[in-house]
Amino acid sequence: MRVIELRSDNAAGVAPEILTAVQAANTGSALAYGGDELTARLHEVVREVFEHPTVRVFPVTSGTAANSLSISAATPPWGAVLCHPSAHIITSEGGATSLFGGGAVMQGVDGDHALIDPSRLRSTLESVRWGDPHESQPSVLSLTVPSDVGTLYRKEQIAELSAIAHEHGLRVHLDGARLANGVAALGCAPADATWRAGVDVVSLGATKNGALSAEAIVVFDETIADELVYRTKRSGHVTSKMRFQSAQVTAYLTDGLWLRLAAHANRRMAELTAGLRGLEAPGVRLLERVDVNMAFVELPAPAADALPEVGILCYRMSPTSVRLVTSWQTTADDVQQAVARFGEAVGAGPA
Numbered sequence: 001m002r003v004i005e006l007r008s009d010n011a012a013g014v015a016p017e018i019l020t021a022v023q024a025a026n027t028g029s030a031l032a033y034g035g036d037e038l039t040a041r042l043h044e045v046v047r048e049v050f051e052h053p054t055v056r057v058f059p060v061t062s063g064t065a066a067n068s069l070s071i072s073a074a075t076p077p078w079g080a081v082l083c084h085p086s087a088h089i090i091t092s093e094g095g096a097t098s099l100f101g102g103g104a105v106m107q108g109v110d111g112d113h114a115l116i117d118p119s120r121l122r123s124t125l126e127s128v129r130w131g132d133p134h135e136s137q138p139s140v141l142s143l144t145v146p147s148d149v150g151t152l153y154r155k156e157q158i159a160e161l162s163a164i165a166h167e168h169g170l171r172v173h174l175d176g177a178r179l180a181n182g183v184a185a186l187g188c189a190p191a192d193a194t195w196r197a198g199v200d201v202v203s204l205g206a207t208k209n210g211a212l213s214a215e216a217i218v219v220f221d222e223t224i225a226d227e228l229v230y231r232t233k234r235s236g237h238v239t240s241k242m243r244f245q246s247a248q249v250t251a252y253l254t255d256g257l258w259l260r261l262a263a264h265a266n267r268r269m270a271e272l273t274a275g276l277r278g279l280e281a282p283g284v285r286l287l288e289r290v291d292v293n294m295a296f297v298e299l300p301a302p303a304a305d306a307l308p309e310v311g312i313l314c315y316r317m318s319p320t321s322v323r324l325v326t327s328w329q330t331t332a333d334d335v336q337q338a339v340a341r342f343g344e345a346v347g348a349g350p351a
Contacts, residue, residue, distance in 0.1 A: 005329075006312060009209065014210060025247035036246070050190050052191065058225075058232050059216050059249060063088075065096075068100040072100035072104070073201070074221075080105045080137060080139060086149060109124050114147035114148060118161055125167075141165035143172065144174075149288045155192045172198055172199045173199070174199045176205055177215075179193075180209050180259055181292040183259060185292050200219075202219075211249070214248040266292050266293050266326075268330040271332065272335045272338060272339065276295075276297060296317065299322070301319045311337075312338060312341050
């Protein structure tokens with residue numbers, strides 16, 4: 001029986017266009033540590049895509065590196081990073097931000113649908129004892145787009161939160177591990193969801209959407225960029241053969257490939273959730289709205305137990321819930337098979 005991969009978009013392979021770019025970069029020789037023509041070209045491409053004449057880009061090898069290094073360049077060791085309690089930088093990166101930030105602390109600001117509530121952010125900042133060395137001083141607001149439960153801020157919401165942060169002297173970081181999925185779903189220009197909305201630095205994900213261990217830090221703030229020149233080197237992320245990372249991110253961003261791959265994944269999830277809603281299955285429901293390529297589904301524990309037996313690979317979040325993620329590689333047939341197998345697992349047929 002063929003298994004259906006719905007654990008994570010990290011489990012998908014490398015997009016053919018990106019493999020082709022790696023192969024093309026594998027000819028002749030090139031100056032090491034980012035001094036090559038492909039890395040120079042990457043800066044040009046990022047400036048075109050984000051419509052920003054001075055933006056700078058730093059290729060790195062993981063999303064954790066992109067997040068922790070970009071935030072560390074924006075906050076002092078006595079600073080605090082504000083984010084939603086569900087954010088990846090709190091729950092899933094082993095304290096990397098605090099490590100690279102020299103001890104900067106993480107503070108959660110809650111809100112529905114895993115999105116920070118503006119009034120709670122303002123209240124949090126207004127209650128800070130500014131200038132008091134006994135209290136960590138908020139320095140960075142980190143927004144996850146899309147969130148870790150697959151929900152999206154609208155570009156106006158990003159702008160509102162950024163404005164509140166800037167009023168209090170904070171920089172704004174955007175964790176964009178799945179930014180392509182978010183931009184594709186919003187239908188806006190990348191600039192509209194980032195620097196035009198007040199974002200200072202972006203962790204630009206690519207690995208989840210077809211790249212091979214390649215991410216990038218995209219920086220709109222010159223001071224942060226100047227810090228990253230040294231922080232990326234000190235942390236081991238100025239790689240000797242950077243041209244292979246740069247070639248991937250360049251191919252990823254060229255001619256809208258990143259958005260096409262993400263839109264495909266989003267469509268497959270929309271089809272999957274529509275199919276799940278159509279099952280006559282008591283106890284099966286979506287736990288959160290589905291804005292991109294991720295869904296959280298509640299179902300009876302015996303049905304969840306049966307999913308591996310019917311060839312569905314997914315993450316078990318609790319005895320009665322699972323997470324499903326589609327990718328650029330998920331096919332329409334995968335979705336049809338997945339819906340049928342869910343029906344088998346819960347003992348239901350189509351509505």
